[in-house]
Amino acid sequence: MIDYSEILKANSSGVLATQNDEKVDTRVVQCLFTEGSKAYFCTSCEKPMYDQLVRNPNVSFCVHPQNYSPVLSVSGKVTFVEDQALKARVLAVSPMSRNVYKTPDNPVFKVFYIEIEDVKTYSFADGTKHFTI
Numbered sequence: 232m233i234d235y236s237e238i239l240k241a242n243s244s245g246v247l248a249t250q251n252d253e254k255v256d257t258r259v260v261q262c263l264f265t266e267g268s269k270a271y272f273c274t275s276c277e278k279p280m281y282d283q284l285v286r287n288p289n290v291s292f293c294v295h296p297q298n299y300s301p302v303l304s305v306s307g308k309v310t311f312v313e314d315q316a317l318k319a320r321v322l323a324v325s326p327m328s329r330n331v332y333k334t335p336d337n338p339v340f341k342v343f344y345i346e347i348e349d350v351k352t353y354s355f356a357d358g359t360k361h362f363t364i
Contacts (some may be wrong), residue, residue, distance in 0.1 A: 234281045235350050236265040238294065238303045245294030247272070249280060250287040256280070262292065263325050269344040270305060273321050273328050276339050292343055300356040308347040310343055318342050 239262045247260045258280060263271045270292065274281050284290070288309040295302040319337035321342050322328055332340035 233303075233350065233352050234303070235303055235305060235347070235352075239257065239270060239305075240301070242294040242296050245292055247280075247321060248291045248293075249283040250289065251279070251283050252342070256283060260292075261325065261327075262294070263321050263328075268307075268347045270347060270353070271317075271321065271342065271344045273318075273325070273332075273340065273342045275331075284311075292345060294297055298356070300331050300354040301352040304351045305345060305347045305349065306351075307345045309343050309345055311343045316344075335350065 243262045244259060245262065246257050248255055248257045250256075256279075262274055263273065265271065274284075281346075289306075290309055291304055291306040293304045298313065315335045318340060321330065323337060328340075334340075
């Protein structure tokens with residue numbers, strides 16, 4: 232079984248796909264950390280991505296190392312959390328987020344996780360496909 236949390240830790244920047252009415256939108260975001268089957272991210276409630284996630288919480292997030300082995304795609308539903316300790320943890324691990332949002336109680340600062348329901352990997356090195364969860 233593939234340890235997706237280790238892949239996400241080593242390759243935290245990736246592409247998040249969301250549904251925007253009839254279209255799919257993608258953007259580069261950073262997975263901040265994982266806990267169990269949850270991958271954590273943050274955004275501003277003033278961004279279109281936030282509205283898209285609220286309207287349709289079904290997403291996919293894809294990462295890969297420089298040699299593309301393995302490519303990892305995780306899919307699931309987004310849940311927003313308002314836990315101040317969790318927000319403080321996000322700010323502690325992400326200097327970029329800390330620079331933007333400053334404090335956990337910033338009203339535009341939103342933390343969310345993907346409840347990972349599906350994991351797919353592919354290795355270009357040997358053509359191995361893995362499907363889990």
